[in-house]
Amino acid sequence: MKLRFLGKNSTPGDSPTLYASDRDSYVVQGWKVYANDLLMRLDVPEGHAVVEVPTELFEHLSKDGLPSGRIKNFSDPITLVTGQGTCIVQGPEMHDPEALSQMSMPGYETCVEIPKSSLVALWEENDGPDHPRTT
Numbered sequence: 001m002k003l004r005f006l007g008k009n010s011t012p013g014d015s016p017t018l019y020a021s022d023r024d025s026y027v028v029q030g031w032k033v034y035a036n037d038l039l040m041r042l043d044v045p046e047g048h049a050v051v052e053v054p055t056e057l058f059e060h061l062s063k064d065g066l067p068s069g070r071i072k073n074f075s076d077p078i079t080l081v082t083g084q085g086t087c088i089v090q091g092p093e094m095h096d097p098e099a100l101s102q103m104s105m106p107g108y109e110t111c112v113e114i115p116k117s118s119l120v121a122l123w124e125e126n127d128g129p130d131h132p133r134t135t
Contacts, residue, residue, distance in 0.1 A: 030051030
C-alpha cells in the first residue's frame with residue numbers, strides 16, 4: 001500500500017498523522033487507547049484498533065479534495081469526541097508492511113485504515129450545529 005501524507009498535528013513526542021492510501025482509504029495514526037472504561041463502551045471487533053487523535057487532524061482532508069469544513073456527524077468510524085478536543089477513531093489495525101515502512105510511529109501509537117466513503121460521509125462543509133457524542 002502506498003501512502004500520501006496529508007498532515008499531522010504534533011507536539012514533541014506525539015505525532016497523530018493522516019494519510020491517503022492508494023486503496024481508496026485513509027490511514028489514521030494516533031495514540032493507542034488503553035482506557036478500559038472507554039473500551040468497554042465500544043464494540044471493537046477482532047483485528048480492529050482504537051486510536052485517539054486531535055479533532056483538528058481531519059482539517060487535512062482538504063488536501064485530498066474535500067471542501068473546507070469539519071466533521072459534523074460523529075459515528076463509526078469516529079465514535080466519540082472527548083472533552084479534551086480529541087476524537088476516538090476505530091477501524092482495522094494497519095499491518096501492511098509497505099505502509100508501515102513509510103511511517104514513523106512511536107510504540108504508544110498505532111494506525112487504523114478507514115474507507116474514504118466512511119469518513120467522507122461524516123464531513124459537512126456548512127457551519128451548522130455540531131452533534132458530538134462526548135465522553
